[in-house]
Every structure is written in C-alpha cells, then in structure tokens.
Amino acid sequence: xxxxxxxxxxxxxxxxAPSAFPAELRPxxxxxxxxxTTQRQDANGYAERDSSRDICAFCHKAVGPREPTxxxxxxxxxxxxxxxxTCHRLLAGQRYYQKDGRPTCDACYQATLxxxxxxxxxxxxxxxxxxxxxxxxxxxxxxxxxxxIGAESFAVDERDEVYxxxxxxxxxxxxxxxxxxxxxxxxxxxxxxxxxxxxxFHESCYRCESCGTALSPEPTENGCYPLGDHxxxxxxxxxxxxxxxx
Ligand SMILES: [Zn+2]
Ligand SMILES: [Zn+2]
Ligand SMILES: [Zn+2]
Ligand SMILES: [Zn+2]
Ligand SMILES: [Zn+2]
Ligand SMILES: [Zn+2]
Numbered sequence: 001x002x003x004x005x006x007x008x009x010x011x012x013x014x015x016x017a018p019s020a021f022p023a024e025l026r027p028x029x030x031x032x033x034x035x036x037t038t039q040r041q042d043a044n045g046y047a048e049r050d051s052s053r054d055i056c057a058f059c060h061k062a063v064g065p066r067e068p069t070x071x072x073x074x075x076x077x078x079x080x081x082x083x084x085x086t087c088h089r090l091l092a093g094q095r096y097y098q099k100d101g102r103p104t105c106d107a108c109y110q111a112t113l114x115x116x117x118x119x120x121x122x123x124x125x126x127x128x129x130x131x132x133x134x135x136x137x138x139x140x141x142x143x144x145x146x147x148x149i150g151a152e153s154f155a156v157d158e159r160d161e162v163y164x165x166x167x168x169x170x171x172x173x174x175x176x177x178x179x180x181x182x183x184x185x186x187x188x189x190x191x192x193x194x195x196x197x198x199x200x201f202h203e204s205c206y207r208c209e210s211c212g213t214a215l216s217p218e219p220t221e222n223g224c225y226p227l228g229d230h231x232x233x234x235x236x237x238x239x240x241x242x243x244x245x246x
Contacts, residue, residue: 054069054076055076056069056076056077056078056081057073057075057076057077058077058078058081058082059078059081061078063076063077063078067079068092070082070091070092072091072096072103073098073101073103079092082103083103084096084103084104084105084108085099085102085103085104086104086105086108087105087107087108089105091103091105094106096109097109099112110122114127114134115134116134116135116136116139117133117134117135117139118135118136118139118140119136119139121136123135123136128140128149130149130154130162131156131160131162137150140162141162142154142162142163142164142167143161143162143163143167144163144164144167144170144171145164145167147164149162149164152164152165153165154168155168157171157172169182169184169185170182174193174200175200176200176201176202176205177199177200177201178201178202178205178206178207179202179205181202183200183201183202194206194217196224196226196231197226197229197231203217206224206231207231208231208232208233208236209230209231209232209236210230210232210233210236210239210240211233211235211236213233213236215231215233221234222234225237225238227240227241
C-alpha cells in the first residue's frame, strides 16, 4: 500500500465547563434595627457588616435585612433575582452552573453541552476538538492501539480513522523491497522513499545489487542502471551486459 497524504494535526484540548457550585439560600436575617446606628459591633468588638447596605448583584437594589438572599458566585442576590439567565427558573437551593459568568440551571446547562463524536455522550469537562468534531479526551484515541492521542500528532486514513503516528506508518508505510522494513519518515532526518522498478527502497538500501555501491536517486552517472529487474550501478550494468552478450 502507498503512504497516503495524511493530515498531522495537534488537537486542541480546551476546558469547556466550569464546575457546579451549590447556591446557598440563606434565611432572612432579622437584625435589631437601631435608629441612628449604621454599624454594630459583635461580642469581640469587630465591626459587623451592615446587612441593610448589601446590594443585589443582579438588580443592583438594596437587599433588605428581612429579605431572603442567596449568596453565590461570591456575590449577594435577592432570592428572586438569582435565576437561570436562560429559562428564568429560580435557582435558590438548586444546583447551578456558571456559564460565562451567568448562572444557569442544570437543564439549560446540559442543553449547551457538546456531544462526543465517538460515544455520543455529553462532554462535561475537558474537550478535544479535532477534525471539526468534539471528543472526550479518552474517546479521541488511536484505532489500532487504543491509546488516547492527547496533544500528540495523529494521522487520519482515507476512512477517517484516527491513528497515532507510529501505528499509522506501521499500517500504511511502504515496505522496503531490500530490507523488508517499513519506510517511516523521521521529522529531523530527511528520509524519503525511493521508487525504482515499481519497488520502494530506503535511501540507505538503494544500492547496486552486485557491488553494493550506494546509488543516487538522481538520474546521473551515480544513479541506477537497471538490468531486467536488477538494480545495478553503471559499471556493473555495463559489465553484466557485456558478460551476457558474449
Ligand atoms: Zn435583586
Ligand atoms: Zn434554565
Ligand atoms: Zn466520548
Ligand atoms: Zn496507536
Ligand atoms: Zn531498507
Ligand atoms: Zn555495482
């Protein structure tokens, strides 16, 4: 088989979803309101926060001391103001998610999740985007060895199967007709496949069959002068032809 043109891509792992925080509904605070005092002190003499001054992070109005409040995302809300920004369901006491800093209910959040192209499951945490699709990190794996590709390079065959680079070459690389090992290009070395007489060779295996001299892939004096199905250098070619013509 021929080594296919393959796309080597590095998938982009991205963190899709924030974690869920419980929205804590706090009972209204009943304070003794004292006329003329804006600050009170606790038993240890520390200034206590004046709850009547608290501002709802959603409507920006004061949260009265007798109103139920929700403390979430490090802010304070009226219980009625802390709602799913998509369906407006009250979230006090509910499990919720932060989606771009906006509180979102469980159902609305699940609806925004992407599906894994391999197992069809929802992707809740890390997501691998590759080949225009989304995958769980564990689902974007080599079709041969099953290893997760992670941030490594990978190759895709003509049936859109994903392989780690080593398995791709193991499966698709041409086999050298001299040493019978696959011809695998190396990143740093300028290794390439030489084709002659319909067969493939490693550069280092491309030699005269008679004297072992390395042959040049270029059509020069040092190139291959095949005779029948034999690879020969120029002088061995001339020599053999003279022998056979005697
Ligand atoms: Zn409010
Ligand atoms: Zn919702
Ligand atoms: Zn999956
Ligand atoms: Zn593999
Ligand atoms: Zn070889
Ligand atoms: Zn020779």
